[in-house]
Amino acid sequence: MARTPGDLTPIPAQTVGPFFGFALPYEGGPDLVDRSHRQAVRLHGTVYDGDGIPVPDALIEIWQPDGEGRIPAEPGSLHRDGHTFTGWGRAAVDAVGHYSFTTVEPGATSAGAAPFVLVTVFARGLMDRLFTRTYLPEHTDALAADPLLASVPENRRHTLIAARDDDGGLRFDIRFQGQDETVFLSYPNTPQVTGPVD
Amino acid sequence: MAEKPTDPDAAAASQEEIDAEIAQVHRDYESRKATDGEETSARLNFPPYRSSLLRHPTKSLHHADPEEIELHSPAFGHQDVSPLEADLTIQHHGEPIGERIVVTGRVLDGDGRPVANQLIEMWQANAAGRYMHKRDQHPAPLDPNFTGVGRALTGPNGEYTFTTIKPAPYPWKNHHNAWRSAHLHFSMFGTDFTQRIVTQMYFPGDPIFDLDPIYQSITDPKARDRLVAEYDHSVSQHEWNTGYRWDIVLSGSNRTWSEQEEH
Numbered sequence: 001m002a003r004t005p006g007d008l009t010p011i012p013a014q015t016v017g018p019f020f021g022f023a024l025p026y027e028g029g030p031d032l033v034d035r036s037h038r039q040a041v042r043l044h045g046t047v048y049d050g051d052g053i054p055v056p057d058a059l060i061e062i063w064q065p066d067g068e069g070r071i072p073a074e075p076g077s078l079h080r081d082g083h084t085f086t087g088w089g090r091a092a093v094d095a096v097g098h099y100s101f102t103t104v105e106p107g108a109t110s111a112g113a114a115p116f117v118l119v120t121v122f123a124r125g126l127m128d129r130l131f132t133r134t135y136l137p138e139h140t141d142a143l144a145a146d147p148l149l150a151s152v153p154e155n156r157r158h159t160l161i162a163a164r165d166d167d168g169g170l171r172f173d174i175r176f177q178g179q180d181e182t183v184f185l186s187y188p189n190t191p192q193v194t195g196p197v198d
Numbered sequence: 199m200a201e202k203p204t205d206p207d208a209a210a211a212s213q214e215e216i217d218a219e220i221a222q223v224h225r226d227y228e229s230r231k232a233t234d235g236e237e238t239s240a241r242l243n244f245p246p247y248r249s250s251l252l253r254h255p256t257k258s259l260h261h262a263d264p265e266e267i268e269l270h271s272p273a274f275g276h277q278d279v280s281p282l283e284a285d286l287t288i289q290h291h292g293e294p295i296g297e298r299i300v301v302t303g304r305v306l307d308g309d310g311r312p313v314a315n316q317l318i319e320m321w322q323a324n325a326a327g328r329y330m331h332k333r334d335q336h337p338a339p340l341d342p343n344f345t346g347v348g349r350a351l352t353g354p355n356g357e358y359t360f361t362t363i364k365p366a367p368y369p370w371k372n373h374h375n376a377w378r379s380a381h382l383h384f385s386m387f388g389t390d391f392t393q394r395i396v397t398q399m400y401f402p403g404d405p406i407f408d409l410d411p412i413y414q415s416i417t418d419p420k421a422r423d424r425l426v427a428e429y430d431h432s433v434s435q436h437e438w439n440t441g442y443r444w445d446i447v448l449s450g451s452n453r454t455w456s457e458q459e460e461h
Contacts, residue, residue: 002402002423002424002426002427002428002443002444002445003423003424003445003447007424007447008306008308008309008310008447009238009308009420009421009424009447010238010239010308010395010447010448010449010450011395011397011424011425011446011447011448012238012239012240012397012416012421012422012424012425013239013240013395013396013397014240014381014383014396014397014398014412014413014415014425015247015249015396015412016383016385016396017383018331018333018334019321019323019329019331019333019334020321020383021331021332021333022321022329022330022331022345022346022347023319023321023346023347023383024319024321024385049204049252049253050251050252050253050256051204051252053252055253057333061394063267063271063272063391064267065267071266071267071270072272072273073270073273074273075273075274075275075276075277075278076275076277076278077272077273077274077278078274078278078279078317078349079277079278081277086272086273087272088272109265109266109267110266113265118267118268118391120394122396123253124249124253125247125249125250125251125252125253126242126250126253126254127240127241127242127244127247127250127254127412127415128239128240128242128395129394129395129396130242130255130259131262131391131392131394133262147263148262148263151260151261152260176252176253176254176255177252177253177254177255177256181255181256181257182255183257183260184255184259184260185259185260185261185262186259186260186261186262187262187264187268187392187452188261188263188264188452189308189392189449189450189451189452190392190393190449190450190452191238191239191449192239192242192259193237193238193239193240193241193242193417194241194242194243194254194255194258194259195241195242195243195244195254196243197243197255197256197257197258198256198257198258
């Protein structure tokens, strides 16, 4: 028996499973800009399970404003023309749980706001996607004033802030569980059920 | 923290043990539904699905008030998706093996607005229950005429249509003699970043439903039903395909819509 007529309850999610690899990742997916772009930066990290072991079958998507804080509305994320910044990327992790995007650092969408990249996590074993954000580490004043960060317990805030690599890249590791469990987000109109939690 | 084996190759528990665990979670849910509310989603923490044990957050999800960027979705257009990609049976030189089906329906948001011009991605196993994926090594044949990947943009009223081959159930190693109900994977974006969803569409009357911990991770029977398509004879075509209808409701938009934007 399917949905009853007039029922507007959202559908439940299901895991992306282990076998998305031939379907969802595509050439150019992780490259929001070309590596030769003057503002190109690498955003990368590793996805870990509750035992601290890298997850080899996760898929990460990002969505962000451009370097000036403008929200893109242009299509072309699947067939990139090499010039248009569409703000969206998709990368599967490799055999050791590592993902990598080539993008630009997001600008602030309003004056004084802390810039961040939105991150969506999918994996085998994960029944529904998880949302999180990664903030740029250097904007100290803006980070201190950010309403979301301020609402997160202080001892967990660091899980939302990328680390700066020596080569200028941004490292954002994702942990499903453990002491440094990433803060995952829920939104007002977006039902999600965790099951029993702490 | 996990006492149960989480190795995807463990296949340790029997179906009876998994069934009992599922039944227990469902009973607990039913007994608390009146006070805790109806669950409409799958549980992130669902121990009968062993792979969820080490991959669910152990802390409550943190409430976020969406900011401007979260109220918009990435855009995909006709340069991203060819209309031919909605027919999974024409991607190779020959006819794929199996029951040709058409799956059609509408995508709406939680307020009943059609979700138009939006990307739907779909992928699946073939008629023997095998994925075109190097890690799927169970001994069922690959079909040289079937990859199992489709894409479509929704029409002005949120409508979509895929032509494909009905997938078969397949074995997996969650427990001993574990089989997945036949399903199609669907991926959708919506008009808000917050509406992003990946899910699975199931076929009516599947005998494996009760045994499948992924399907049963949705504790509420009404919510499970929302993932089941219905057979629709008006979608079946003479001498060509059988037809299924599956309407998809995404979550509500978090945006405050003005009159102008709505139309």
